[in-house]
Amino acid sequence: MANLTFDFASIANFEQQLLRKLRQGQIEGGLSIREQAEEIMANSHSQVPEDTGALAAAGFVDARNAGADARVRIGYDGSRLNTKSGKTVSSYIMQVHERLDIHHPKGNAKFFEGPILQYIPKFEPTIAAALRRALLR
Numbered sequence: 001m002a003n004l005t006f007d008f009a010s011i012a013n014f015e016q017q018l019l020r021k022l023r024q025g026q027i028e029g030g031l032s033i034r035e036q037a038e039e040i041m042a043n044s045h046s047q048v049p050e051d052t053g054a055l056a057a058a059g060f061v062d063a064r065n066a067g068a069d070a071r072v073r074i075g076y077d078g079s080r081l082n083t084k085s086g087k088t089v090s091s092y093i094m095q096v097h098e099r100l101d102i103h104h105p106k107g108n109a110k111f112f113e114g115p116i117l118q119y120i121p122k123f124e125p126t127i128a129a130a131l132r133r134a135l136l137r
Contacts, residue, residue, distance in 0.1 A: 049107035
C-alpha cells in the first residue's frame with residue numbers, strides 16, 4: 001500500500017496555482033467573447049445597408065465588463081440620431097433589418113442576425129480553446 005503524505009504548504013501552494021489558473025481562464029474566456037463580438041460586428045458592418053451611414057455608425061461592442069466578469073454587449077444603438085433625416089436609428093432599423101423585399105444598393109437585410117447565426121457554431125469551441133490555452137500555460 002502506498003503512503004501518501006501531504007503538508008499544508010504544498011496544499012496551499014496547489015490552491016494558489018489553481019486559483020491563478022481559474023482567474024486566467026476567466027480573463028482569457030472574457031477576452032475571447034469580446035473578440036468574437038468584435039468579429040460579429042465587423043461582419044455585420046460589412047452588410048449594413050448604407051444610405052447616410054448613421055445605421056452603421058450606431059453599431060457597438062460594449063466590452064467594459066469583459067475579462068473575469070465576461071459581460072459583452074453587442075448591437076445597434078437605436079437612440080443614435082441620423083443627422084441627415086433628423087430621425088433616430090430606432091425609427092427605421094427594424095424595417096431595414098427585417099424587410100427582405102427592399103433592395104439595398106449596398107448591404108442587405110438581416111445584416112445583424114446573419115452574422116450572429118453564422119458565428120454560433122464557432123462560439124463555444126473558440127471559448128473552449130481560449131480556456132484550454134489559459135489552463136495549459
